[in-house]
Amino acid sequence: MDAGLRRHDTGFVALSALNQAIMADTDLAAQIKAALADVEIPGGGDLATYGGLSEIIVTPGAIAFAIAVAPGMEAAFGPARDAAHKAAQALGGSRKTMVSLTAEKSNSPKFGHGGVQPQGKTRVNGVRRIIAVGSGKGGVGKSTTAVNIALSLAVEGLKVGILDADLYGPSVPKLLGIEGRPAIRDDGIFTPHEAFGLKAMSIGSMLVPGQAVVWRGPMATSGLRQLLRETDWGGLDVLIIDLPPGTGDIHIALFQQTVVDGVVIVSTPQDLALIDAQKAIDMLRRMSVPVLGLVENMSYFIAPDTGHRYDIFGTGGAEKAAERLDIPFLGPIPLVMSIREGSDAGTPPVSSQPDGPEAAAYRMIARRLISAIP
Numbered sequence: 001m002d003a004g005l006r007r008h009d010t011g012f013v014a015l016s017a018l019n020q021a022i023m024a025d026t027d028l029a030a031q032i033k034a035a036l037a038d039v040e041i042p043g044g045g046d047l048a049t050y051g052g053l054s055e056i057i058v059t060p061g062a063i064a065f066a067i068a069v070a071p072g073m074e075a076a077f078g079p080a081r082d083a084a085h086k087a088a089q090a091l092g093g094s095r096k097t098m099v100s101l102t103a104e105k106s107n108s109p110k111f112g113h114g115g116v117q118p119q120g121k122t123r124v125n126g127v128r129r130i131i132a133v134g135s136g137k138g139g140v141g142k143s144t145t146a147v148n149i150a151l152s153l154a155v156e157g158l159k160v161g162i163l164d165a166d167l168y169g170p171s172v173p174k175l176l177g178i179e180g181r182p183a184i185r186d187d188g189i190f191t192p193h194e195a196f197g198l199k200a201m202s203i204g205s206m207l208v209p210g211q212a213v214v215w216r217g218p219m220a221t222s223g224l225r226q227l228l229r230e231t232d233w234g235g236l237d238v239l240i241i242d243l244p245p246g247t248g249d250i251h252i253a254l255f256q257q258t259v260v261d262g263v264v265i266v267s268t269p270q271d272l273a274l275i276d277a278q279k280a281i282d283m284l285r286r287m288s289v290p291v292l293g294l295v296e297n298m299s300y301f302i303a304p305d306t307g308h309r310y311d312i313f314g315t316g317g318a319e320k321a322a323e324r325l326d327i328p329f330l331g332p333i334p335l336v337m338s339i340r341e342g343s344d345a346g347t348p349p350v351s352s353q354p355d356g357p358e359a360a361a362y363r364m365i366a367r368r369l370i371s372a373i374p
């Protein structure tokens with residue numbers, strides 16, 4: 001964790017702020033709010049009655065709230081944030097306390113609710129390279145591809161982690177068969193899950209099944225930041241980040257704050273026809289994030305009974321699209337029943353059969369990534 005960023009950035013939001021609807025401890029929230037009456041804020045007054053104080057969320061594992069301030073007031077509110085953190089911590093027992101400072105940009109169409117913009121991009125402690133996996137839209141197999149690429153990189157002998165940045169549709173726990181919450185150390189740092197040799201973090205493992213994440217922009221970006229920066233990754237060669245679909249606040253915040261060594265764009269043949277992926281690529285270029293190339297998922301169909309290959313969408317379309325977009329084509333992944341079944345069962349093909357035919361496509365892509373990123 002780096003103190004410099006801690007000071008500048010939006011702070012911390014509850015990852016485990018999750019069970020609010022179901023397990024909220026309203027008494028404790030009221031006690032904390034009462035304690036915040038002793039916290040002074042810039043310009044006079046106290047935090048408990050300050051209009052920018054969010055709801056105080058209490059779960060069995062966490063306490064979280066946000067303080068919204070006017071742009072430029074972040075530093076001035078720093079001491080109040082720290083005092084609020086201390087007060088909440090004192091009442092919360094073993095819960096992890098997360099107090100986030102968010103500055104709303106009043107009229108910045110580009111960044112929307114992006115929160116405080118930090119000074120520059122930094123690397124993540126304990127992580128040498130970050131490769132993000134993105135897509136123009138959801139349902140194209142981005143998470144499946146991200147998980148299997150991560151496993152393939154591990155097969156090549158690298159130390160690999162995966163971070164599920166799709167806060168609104170986390171699927172990494174299911175794909176890797178992860179159950180339960182990650183452990184939290186005494187100093188508040190997460191110990192990631194381990195599955196098939198990967199270190200994994202996802203908001204999904206902190207939610208009650210069926211529960212949705214309801215954070216607005218600044219809370220979400222702060223939450224992601226915490227998953228990324230307050231996890232003990234323990235020395236990774238590569239961290240794969242499974243991005244949310246499209247181009248939103250989470251992407252912008254991540255790419256502004258963090259050195260991402262490159263992004264893999266996953267697309268289906270239909271998606272390519274509509275060039276939804278183009279928008280994602282456009283944003284990456286504008287944010288100076290290298291595009292490593294295009295993966296065509298569900299490229300062709302392998303019949304489970306006969307093993308025959310059917311090019312239901314024709315062939316060569318993705319390569320042409322990659323050419324048109326001026327990015328490398330990283331390879332096709334077939335539409336195979338066993339990929340879906342293995343993914344649903346928490347045993348992705350590269351983990352169960354690293355030398356099998358389904359794994360081959362992912363492993364080839366992983367080798368291309370290794371040569372693209374030293």
Ligand SMILES: Nc1ncnc2c1ncn2[C@@H]1O[C@H](COP(=O)(O)OP(=O)(O)O)[C@@H](O)[C@H]1O
Binds near residue numbers: 298341
């Ligand atoms: N190559 C593939 N062959 C068969 N099914 C796939 C393949 N890739 C993804 N799927 C299935 O498609 C669905 C969507 O995949 P997912 O990775 O969750 O997409 P996204 O992350 O883009 O929303 C899942 O049910 C997954 O198992």
Ligand SMILES: [Mg+2]
Binds near residue numbers: 142143144166169
């Ligand atoms: Mg997904």
